[in-house]
Every structure is written in C-alpha cells, then in structure tokens.
Amino acid sequence: MSHRSVSLSVATRHPVVVHKPTACSLLVMLVGLISAGLISAGIGATGLYAQAKPSQPASPAAGRMLLQLQERDWILRADALQYLSKHKVLAAQKPIIAILGESKTSPWLQGRAMVALARIGSPSAQAHILRLAKSKDPQLRGAAAEAIESLSGKSADQVLTALLKDEATDVRYRALASYARRNGAKAWAVVDPMTEPLDPSVCRWGSRALAFVGTKDALARLRKLAERRELHTNMVRGIQGITNPKLIELWLKILASLDPRSTQFAEGLSALQHFEEADLLAALMSNLATEGADTIRAVAWIATVMLPNPELGEPLRKAVARVDDTNTIKAVLTALGPTPMKPDQHKDLFEKYLEHTDANIRELAIRGLAHCKSVNLYKKLDPSVADKSDRVVQAALSALRRAPAEHAPAGGLVGYLKTPLKSDHGGIRTKAYDLLAHAGTAEDFKPAIALVGDRLRSTDEGTRVAAAEAFGGFAPDDQIEFVARAQGYVAHWMIIGTFLNDKDNTGFASVYPPEEKVDFEKKYIAKYIWTLEGGGGKKGELQREIGWLKASVDQTNGQLVIPPLVPPPASMAVAYAVSDFRMDAAREALLDVDGDDAYRIWLNGKQIAEQVAVRQGNKPAMAEQKGIKVTLKAGPNRLMVKTANFQKDWWVRLRFTDSKGVPVEIAR
Numbered sequence: 001m002s003h004r005s006v007s008l009s010v011a012t013r014h015p016v017v018v019h020k021p022t023a024c025s026l027l028v029m030l031v032g033l034i035s036a037g038l039i040s041a042g043i044g045a046t047g048l049y050a051q052a053k054p055s056q057p058a059s060p061a062a063g064r065m066l067l068q069l070q071e072r073d074w075i076l077r078a079d080a081l082q083y084l085s086k087h088k089v090l091a092a093q094k095p096i097i098a099i100l101g102e103s104k105t106s107p108w109l110q111g112r113a114m115v116a117l118a119r120i121g122s123p124s125a126q127a128h129i130l131r132l133a134k135s136k137d138p139q140l141r142g143a144a145a146e147a148i149e150s151l152s153g154k155s156a157d158q159v160l161t162a163l164l165k166d167e168a169t170d171v172r173y174r175a176l177a178s179y180a181r182r183n184g185a186k187a188w189a190v191v192d193p194m195t196e197p198l199d200p201s202v203c204r205w206g207s208r209a210l211a212f213v214g215t216k217d218a219l220a221r222l223r224k225l226a227e228r229r230e231l232h233t234n235m236v237r238g239i240q241g242i243t244n245p246k247l248i249e250l251w252l253k254i255l256a257s258l259d260p261r262s263t264q265f266a267e268g269l270s271a272l273q274h275f276e277e278a279d280l281l282a283a284l285m286s287n288l289a290t291e292g293a294d295t296i297r298a299v300a301w302i303a304t305v306m307l308p309n310p311e312l313g314e315p316l317r318k319a320v321a322r323v324d325d326t327n328t329i330k331a332v333l334t335a336l337g338p339t340p341m342k343p344d345q346h347k348d349l350f351e352k353y354l355e356h357t358d359a360n361i362r363e364l365a366i367r368g369l370a371h372c373k374s375v376n377l378y379k380k381l382d383p384s385v386a387d388k389s390d391r392v393v394q395a396a397l398s399a400l401r402r403a404p405a406e407h408a409p410a411g412g413l414v415g416y417l418k419t420p421l422k423s424d425h426g427g428i429r430t431k432a433y434d435l436l437a438h439a440g441t442a443e444d445f446k447p448a449i450a451l452v453g454d455r456l457r458s459t460d461e462g463t464r465v466a467a468a469e470a471f472g473g474f475a476p477d478d479q480i481e482f483v484a485r486a487q488g489y490v491a492h493w494m495i496i497g498t499f500l501n502d503k504d505n506t507g508f509a510s511v512y513p514p515e516e517k518v519d520f521e522k523k524y525i526a527k528y529i530w531t532l533e534g535g536g537g538k539k540g541e542l543q544r545e546i547g548w549l550k551a552s553v554d555q556t557n558g559q560l561v562i563p564p565l566v567p568p569p570a571s572m573a574v575a576y577a578v579s580d581f582r583m584d585a586a587r588e589a590l591l592d593v594d595g596d597d598a599y600r601i602w603l604n605g606k607q608i609a610e611q612v613a614v615r616q617g618n619k620p621a622m623a624e625q626k627g628i629k630v631t632l633k634a635g636p637n638r639l640m641v642k643t644a645n646f647q648k649d650w651w652v653r654l655r656f657t658d659s660k661g662v663p664v665e666i667a668r
Helices: 022-035 045-052 059-068 074-086 090-100 107-120 125-132 138-150 154-163 169-194 200-213 216-226 229-239 245-256 263-272 277-290 293-305 310-320 326-336 343-355 359-369 390-402 426-439 442-457 461-474 477-486
Strands: 006-009 015-018 492-500 523-528 542-547 549-552 573-583 587-596 598-603 606-612 623-632 635-645 651-657
Touching (some): 059 074, 074 090, 125 138, 154 169, 200 229, 229 245, 277 293, 277 310, 326 343, 461 477, 492 542, 587 606
Antiparallel strands (some): 587 623, 598 606, 598 635
8 A cells, every 4th residue: 555645735835745544544434334324333333433542653654654754755755754743753853854954855845844853842843943934935934833833932932923924924824823822812912813804725724823722702713714614624634633622612513514424524533532532522412402413413423433422322312303304313323323322222213213214214223223132123123124125124134133033933934024035136035045044943944935935946046045045044854855856956865885995096996886786785895994084095904884874965055965874984985875766757957966076977877977076185175067968767767876085075966957957856
C-alpha cells in the first residue's frame, strides 16, 4: 500500500498534507458499509472503539517514517513529517533540521518541517522559528506563525505581534490562531474584529482562534459559521485537537450536517476521541433531548462506531420516537443492536419497526432483535420469513439460524418455512435449507419431502446439493438412502473386503475371487498387513476369513465410505462392492464416478470405467470420471466396483443421470 496521503488545497494555493490515521480510515469504511447495508447492526462496536482510540505508534512505523524523510517525493516527506510530529518522535529532530537547511527544498516543505520540529518539542525549534518568521517568503512566515503555537516565552510573543500585522492575510490568521492559543479568553479583543466577518479563505485559522478563545461570544460565532456547510472542511481541520468540552456541541452541529460516509465525518469522529468520555456522553445525551433528526442521527453513528455506551440507549429510544425520518431510524436501530448497548432493553423498539414500510428498517429491526436473548425469534419473525423483500427474508433466516433450535415449531418447521423454501431466490433457499438442517427434526422429514423433495432431482447442482445437505441434517437414519437414491446415487450394496494391497498398488492389479465369480454365500481367506500410514511391503502378513455384508450409503452426498463396512485396517487394502437393481425398461444413461484412491467398474459383466488417483504426499487423492455413456437393460442389472486404498480416506460414489442431467433413480 502506498504511503501517500490525501492532498488538500488551502487559501495559499499550496498543498497541505493531512495524514489520515488508520483509525479514521477504518471509520470511513465502517460507516460506508453500514450505510450501504453491507454489514449487520450487530457489529462488534466495542472492538472498533478500541481500534479507534489513539495509541502510541509501534516503533517499526516510526522507523519507516524516519526513512521516508529521505525520499525525494515531497508528498511522502510531508506525510512522514505529519506522523513524526503527531507522535512526538524525538529521533526525528536531526533529519528534520536537515530539511530546514536544504537549499533546493521548497519553502512549503521547509515550513512543514518547522511546524513538525515545534510540535515534537525540539529545543532548537524556537531559534529556527524566530529566524524564519523574518523570511521574505510568506509561506515560511506563515509556517512560523503556525509553529509559534507550540512555543512559549516573550520572544515568541514579540514575533507574534509582528506577524499579526503581516502584509499576507494567511500569515496574519495563522498568527491569530497561535495568539489565541497562548492567551485564551484574553485574546478576544484581537480575535473579535478579525473574525467578523471571517473570509472563507482563512476560515481554518479563524475558527481555530475562536475555539481557543472559548468564550460565549466566540462559540456563538463558531456556531454561526457552522451553519455554512461550505466552511465545514476547513472548520473541521481548524478546531481538531482542541478539547474544550464546550466544543462538543459544535462538533455535533457539524457532524449532523455531514454524510456519515464522508471523510469529514470520519475526521469529526476522530476529533471527538480526544474529549473526556464523561463530557462527551453528557453532551450527547443533552442534545438528544432537544435536537432534531440530524443530530439524533449523528449521535447514533457516534454510538455505533466509537461510543457504544448503554447509557445512550434510553435517550436514543426516546429521541427516535419524535421523528419519522427513515435515515435517522436506521441509524438508531444500528446503534442499539450491538451487545454493549444491551439490546434486550430495546426489544420493544425493534418489534415496533418489524412492520415498517421501509424494507431496510425492517431488516435492521430484525438484526437488532436477533441480539435479544429474551425473545423467541420464531414467534416474532413468523411474518418476516414471508416478507416481500428478499433482504428482509434473508435477515430473518439468518437471525433464526442463531436462535435456539428448541424454539422452532416442533414438527411444523417446514410449514413455517414454506415461503422461503419455495423461493426462486437462491440465497433465500440456501438459508432456509440451512435453518431446516439446523432446527429440523425427524417429524419434519416427510413434510419436507412433499414440499421440496423435487429439488433433489434438480439439474442444477447447487440447488440439488443444498437440498440434500439440508435433508441430511434431520432425516431419520433409514431415510438417508432415499435422499441419496433420489439424486441418482447408487445407494444399496453388498460389500466384501479387505484383500491385500501395497504401496505399488499391486492388489488393484491382482484378480481376487469375487472378481471371478460373485457368490454372496461364499467366504474367503484373505491376507492383510498392519502398517503405518505411508508404509508398504508384505512383511508381517496375516490371514482372516471374510464374507459379503449388506451396506447402504449413510450420507446424502452418495458416498459409500468403505472403512466402517470392512474389517480394519483400511490402509493398503482392496474391497469389492456389488449393487443389483432392476429397470422397468432399457434406457441410455450417463454415469459419474469418483473415489479415493482407485476404482474399476463393471456393468453387467463389462468393464466401463477405471481410474487411479495421482498421489501427492499425504494429500487426499481423488479419481474422477464424468459422463460415461452406458446402457441399462430392462430387468436385472449388476454393478460391480473394485476399489483400492493406500492410506487416509477411502470411499467411492456412483451417480446415474439422463442426457439432460435429470437423476435416474436406481431402485432395489
């Protein structure tokens, strides 16, 4: 990521680089996401508040900025000066003084270096300021006037007196801000005539001077200036860092007029972080009691991104009851949803807005209600799962997914979810399936099959798989085979194993008795070895008697998992599986096969498929073939699979479809 900062222009028509701290960047993105409805009202505001609080820079960042001072690019150097001065990095003094001595460096950048040196608190700063205050270049004189704000002493006062009479307007007003900081309320006699009226070109410095004075008259003039939106950018930059509690109301006035997604709004939030929390909280609560929608909205955003204090909960509830502005309602619902705001105290408010005409408000009400532990969401959100807005329905389903499963209507969940389960919206169906899998019971299986069983036969893989996974969450054990078979999977088998294999897969190449003749009554003496994963060889061969066993797939994805069906070990082994089934009439079909690690398949005595997975260390190795054309004859048919395993997972899966992808059900 580039270290370039945002470059703004001021009255001098020279760029002023404003370093955007990471906290501000996060806040801008956060507010934008919330405003766009891309994240829920239940965001962890406490964590964001912690991120937004000012903190000491990590030493690597300071080191990087010291190196950045050596760059040729003036933007990068100015960015570094801003950072190093803000965090008072003492090690920056020498390189900054070096910039002041560079003959080819622009006066503007030298001025920023001088301001940085003063803010760091360098003992040598005063000498440089006094010298450059007499420069012929107004940019350097203006920077000196700004830097004096950080100094003390009679010599600085004398310089300020001279700069207040400077021929350059920008220099005079920078000096005015410094003069006001040094003299406070006593500066009013000088600040008053210079700020009434106040030219927009010097609004930044005039506003700063008024804020430092801080008297009733000065603050009244600031509030009057705040009514002019075109001045807000420079006002915000001017009064940042001044922590007189009387300014909080002014900040609220400014923030109330700004778009929460704007950089200026984020800068205002950043400035509010520097006030004492008790002062900030008192001011917010006071303004909530008297001000209109814009202020209520601003306070709600402040609570959302930096001050999730539950004491704001009741004032916000009472305040929003006075307005019908949708953006304000949305902001308040967003603010009251997070856990730190004790959402259970606001459940009546959330319920009130569940039927609002604005879909975004209904959605936010649901998200807030989802954090109320004392609410049975299944009862409250019954109308919401059939809402006309897709976003509202999805919000309701997401909320219900987090609700206790025991609150779901026993045996009636399918009827409850009828509308979303039949929705044409893929996202809604997926969430409904997920909820059904989470809270459904065996009693819901038959109603679910009746309502959406046809999804298991869908030619759209995503639709079919989502439905199958949902059924797998609550289907009775004896119905798993039905769900698999409906999708075209071969679900019933006879299986025998294990026969000996080795690391070279010689067992897969060997012809064992079941391959010569299938006799389900026959038993065989088979060899096997115990080996560590990755081992091989035939050392330590053992023998045992094995026979055929009945088996069914126990997963709705159609996998026949071998290890539970045969004696251990499952590594270095071969097994056979046979499925006999009938077809009412002959038909063409397509067969998809996959498995881990190798398989060979016969249909009615004819080999139709074979694949050996490529092994890559200890990673799962899957062999796969799709769209194998086969002919299923009328009457009895027999599938036979020879499957081999080296280590780890061991399974095989077969699925029949027609040429259009419609499942061909394989019955017993």
